[in-house]
Amino acid sequence: MMTRGRIEAFTDGVLAIIITIMVLELKVPHGGSFADLMPLIPVFGSYLLSFIFIAIYWNNHHHVMQTVQHVTGGILWANMHLLFWLSLIPFSTGWVGENHFTSASVFLYATILLFAAIAYHILQLTIIKSHGKHSILAQALGKDLKGKASMILYLLGISSSFFKVWISGIIFVIVAVIWLIPDKRIEKRLKNNHKTV
Amino acid sequence: MMTRGRIEAFTDGVLAIIITIMVLELKVPHGGSFADLMPLIPVFGSYLLSFIFIAIYWNNHHHVMQTVQHVTGGILWANMHLLFWLSLIPFSTGWVGENHFTSASVFLYATILLFAAIAYHILQLTIIKSHGKHSILAQALGKDLKGKASMILYLLGISSSFFKVWISGIIFVIVAVIWLIPDKRIEKRLKNNHKTV
Amino acid sequence: MMTRGRIEAFTDGVLAIIITIMVLELKVPHGGSFADLMPLIPVFGSYLLSFIFIAIYWNNHHHVMQTVQHVTGGILWANMHLLFWLSLIPFSTGWVGENHFTSASVFLYATILLFAAIAYHILQLTIIKSHGKHSILAQALGKDLKGKASMILYLLGISSSFFKVWISGIIFVIVAVIWLIPDKRIEKRLKNNHKTV
Amino acid sequence: MMTRGRIEAFTDGVLAIIITIMVLELKVPHGGSFADLMPLIPVFGSYLLSFIFIAIYWNNHHHVMQTVQHVTGGILWANMHLLFWLSLIPFSTGWVGENHFTSASVFLYATILLFAAIAYHILQLTIIKSHGKHSILAQALGKDLKGKASMILYLLGISSSFFKVWISGIIFVIVAVIWLIPDKRIEKRLKNNHKTV
Numbered sequence: 001m002m003t004r005g006r007i008e009a010f011t012d013g014v015l016a017i018i019i020t021i022m023v024l025e026l027k028v029p030h031g032g033s034f035a036d037l038m039p040l041i042p043v044f045g046s047y048l049l050s051f052i053f054i055a056i057y058w059n060n061h062h063h064v065m066q067t068v069q070h071v072t073g074g075i076l077w078a079n080m081h082l083l084f085w086l087s088l089i090p091f092s093t094g095w096v097g098e099n100h101f102t103s104a105s106v107f108l109y110a111t112i113l114l115f116a117a118i119a120y121h122i123l124q125l126t127i128i129k130s131h132g133k134h135s136i137l138a139q140a141l142g143k144d145l146k147g148k149a150s151m152i153l154y155l156l157g158i159s160s161s162f163f164k165v166w167i168s169g170i171i172f173v174i175v176a177v178i179w180l181i182p183d184k185r186i187e188k189r190l191k192n193n194h195k196t197v
Numbered sequence: 198m199m200t201r202g203r204i205e206a207f208t209d210g211v212l213a214i215i216i217t218i219m220v221l222e223l224k225v226p227h228g229g230s231f232a233d234l235m236p237l238i239p240v241f242g243s244y245l246l247s248f249i250f251i252a253i254y255w256n257n258h259h260h261v262m263q264t265v266q267h268v269t270g271g272i273l274w275a276n277m278h279l280l281f282w283l284s285l286i287p288f289s290t291g292w293v294g295e296n297h298f299t300s301a302s303v304f305l306y307a308t309i310l311l312f313a314a315i316a317y318h319i320l321q322l323t324i325i326k327s328h329g330k331h332s333i334l335a336q337a338l339g340k341d342l343k344g345k346a347s348m349i350l351y352l353l354g355i356s357s358s359f360f361k362v363w364i365s366g367i368i369f370v371i372v373a374v375i376w377l378i379p380d381k382r383i384e385k386r387l388k389n390n391h392k393t394v
Numbered sequence: 395m396m397t398r399g400r401i402e403a404f405t406d407g408v409l410a411i412i413i414t415i416m417v418l419e420l421k422v423p424h425g426g427s428f429a430d431l432m433p434l435i436p437v438f439g440s441y442l443l444s445f446i447f448i449a450i451y452w453n454n455h456h457h458v459m460q461t462v463q464h465v466t467g468g469i470l471w472a473n474m475h476l477l478f479w480l481s482l483i484p485f486s487t488g489w490v491g492e493n494h495f496t497s498a499s500v501f502l503y504a505t506i507l508l509f510a511a512i513a514y515h516i517l518q519l520t521i522i523k524s525h526g527k528h529s530i531l532a533q534a535l536g537k538d539l540k541g542k543a544s545m546i547l548y549l550l551g552i553s554s555s556f557f558k559v560w561i562s563g564i565i566f567v568i569v570a571v572i573w574l575i576p577d578k579r580i581e582k583r584l585k586n587n588h589k590t591v
Numbered sequence: 592m593m594t595r596g597r598i599e600a601f602t603d604g605v606l607a608i609i610i611t612i613m614v615l616e617l618k619v620p621h622g623g624s625f626a627d628l629m630p631l632i633p634v635f636g637s638y639l640l641s642f643i644f645i646a647i648y649w650n651n652h653h654h655v656m657q658t659v660q661h662v663t664g665g666i667l668w669a670n671m672h673l674l675f676w677l678s679l680i681p682f683s684t685g686w687v688g689e690n691h692f693t694s695a696s697v698f699l700y701a702t703i704l705l706f707a708a709i710a711y712h713i714l715q716l717t718i719i720k721s722h723g724k725h726s727i728l729a730q731a732l733g734k735d736l737k738g739k740a741s742m743i744l745y746l747l748g749i750s751s752s753f754f755k756v757w758i759s760g761i762i763f764v765i766v767a768v769i770w771l772i773p774d775k776r777i778e779k780r781l782k783n784n785h786k787t788v
Contacts, residue, residue, distance in 0.1 A: 010209045012601045012604055016605045016608060017213060017217040019605060034698075073256075087217055090221075091220060094225040104231045107231075203402060218418065284414055292422045295422055295424070297426075299426030301431070404606070407604055412611060477610075484615075489619045493623030
């Protein structure tokens with residue numbers, strides 16, 4: 001009975017705000033010279049990285065939602081659960097940027113990304129559960145290697161944060177690259193589905 | 198003459214912003230160690246609780262609006278009245294979190310939740326008034342035990358805030374749980390209605 | 395060629411954000427007792443007033459837009475002009491509240507409301523210009539007594555701000571009440587129009 | 592497979608937030624007299640200018656998107672790339688306003704505008720690439736003199752920021768005026784297209 005349109009609209013709104021309020025952590029410096037901008041460079045770096053992550057989530061969310069034919073209460077709450085973890089990204093982004101990537105802040109950043117990835121995985125499982133093992137999403141995901149690889153990489157990023165934070169940084173970039181490479185699974189399945197129907 | 202779509206879009210926008218700006222109360226600490234995160238734990242707790250309340254309101258609002266066939270001026274203003282009280286939740290959430298649940302802050306938090314619940318009740322009554330006692334919403338709500346129970350619980354939470362704030366906290370969790378348990382009333386009615394039509 | 399839907403969606407977004415970020419001026423007090431809330435009472439009062447004004451604008455905007463059949467460049471920019479003045483309301487609301495209604499802050503508050511009213515008037519004229527004197531909006535507005543009365547009242551409110559700010563305050567409330575009383579003009583015309591068509 | 596509607600909704604959301612949070616840089620002064628407003632005049636000036644730029648982008652984005660018949664992954668990421676640069680405008684606007692147009696702040700302001708213009712250009716090229724050289728957008732743009740002129744003007748504005756910042760200011764106003772003059776290219780092509788179809 002619930003419409004897909006409104007859950008998408010609400011998610012769009014929340015993600016649009018998350019991606020935009022992150023920029024508020026780039027606090028306008030009081031001085032007006034280039035030197036005053038220097039301390040902001042790590043904040044800018046963490047902003048750029050988080051911007052890409054949120055954009056990837058928006059993109060994937062869009063694709064996954066297209067396979068949803070009826071929204072159940074479970075899907076709604078799985079989606080809210082995902083939004084909760086994503087809503088914490090501006091905080092962890094600001095902390096990691098302001099403190100120039102201390103161990104603790106990188107640990108928190110990676111942990112929140114891990115929980116968001118888990119929430120996304122749960123959202124997919126909830127959709128598949130209500131739409132059947134032969135649904136478009138179930139077929140498109142297959143074993144969901146990308147999703148599982150991301151979670152393992154985040155775990156590595158969490159571990160490395162105690163020793164060398166730059167390793168964690170490299171790992172975050174690798175995860176982003178994995179997802180930025182176009183993923184045709186769902187698009188293909190949707191197309192095939194349309195053809196056969 | 199007024200369309201349901203735009204009132205939903207506006208409400209979605211306001212709720213998406215409320216749920217997201219609450220996280221701004223989680224102020225990025227200046228220090229970069231785990232110890233610097235400790236003072237934020239009560240703020241995080243109040244954020245989590247309020248996130249769940251807003252999510253519940255969004256979910257219920259979505260269901261109630263689906264029963265609306267024509268938006269009157271009364272429904273519009275009843276909705277604005279609800280949004281007004283919900284818009285104060287980020288403030289009360291921040292206050293209760295920053296002050297580690299003092300009596301006054303818990304009192305305010307519960308009072309705003311009570312007024313939001315009353316506003317929601319008024320919204321439902323306004324819809325029923327304009328759509329008739331045999332409308333989908335009127336039948337689905339019945340005596341609206343959940344709504345009335347919530348209001349009584351908030352009153353208890355307000356009272357207990359003067360003595361033991363942790364009792365108020367438990368009461369808030371109980372209200373959240375009551376609403377998180379799936380409520381099939383409206384969905385059922387809408388389905389039945391579709392079948393008979 | 396431009397669609398009404400997207401101009402409405404953008405306006406909804408901007409108004410939803412304006413109405414919600416105003417609440418950020420209610421800064422969470424450091425103390426946790428009721429006494430710490432006292433200084434916020436004028437801020438709360440100005441927030442409530444501005445919330446009602448934005449809600450009235452959203453409501454009226456919704457009605458006026460329903461009479462638009464094609465969006466011209468002129469309508470788009472007249473709408474942006476209106477949003478510009480409305481976007482300043484959180485600032486003037488915060489200033490008037492934080493300074494407990496000094497002459498200067500009340501003057502600014504009234505001036506921004508006046509410019510918003512003028513911008514709204516221009517928007518209506520632009521729509522009528524492109525849709526013809528016999529269009530739904532032109533007939534519904536007639537001489538637009540409410541719009542003109544508001545502008546005169548704002549001018550009075552600006553003048554009185556130099557002598558007695560409480561007179562300005564009463565004038566603002568009068569304007570709000572004028573608009574809160576249901577205005578059936580456009581709804582009636584749209585209904586009639588549907589009947590004849 | 593991706594729908595144009597959701598990319599438009601997300602862009603609307605982000606632009607609505609960008610245009611509105613910029614006003615938060617107009618920090619409410621502590622004093623309540625007109626003299627306390629004086630330091631805010633340059634901030635207000637930069638806000639007005641940036642408001643117009645974002646409004647122009649929204650307007651143009653709306654037009655360009657109307658020519659899109661299918662959204663590819665490339666279009667999506669080109670759009671995200673544009674939003675990234677636009678999301679930095681509140682920061683550069685705040686900096687340029689708070690520091691009364693120092694060389695460095697004007698340089699940054701112009702640079703971000705330049706990158707946004709380049710991103711917009713890339714978005715157009717990406718759409719044309721996927722829709723063909725005979726598509727509506729390709730024909731409407733022609734040699735895109737306005738786009739190229741803007742980029743050259745921004746380069747001039749960046750250069751002049753080292754010598755005379757008021758020259759940069761004049762250049763920004765010229766760019767805004769160029770775009771404010773109604774551009775009928777896409778509207779015409781869309782109309783012609785409808786006629787022939």
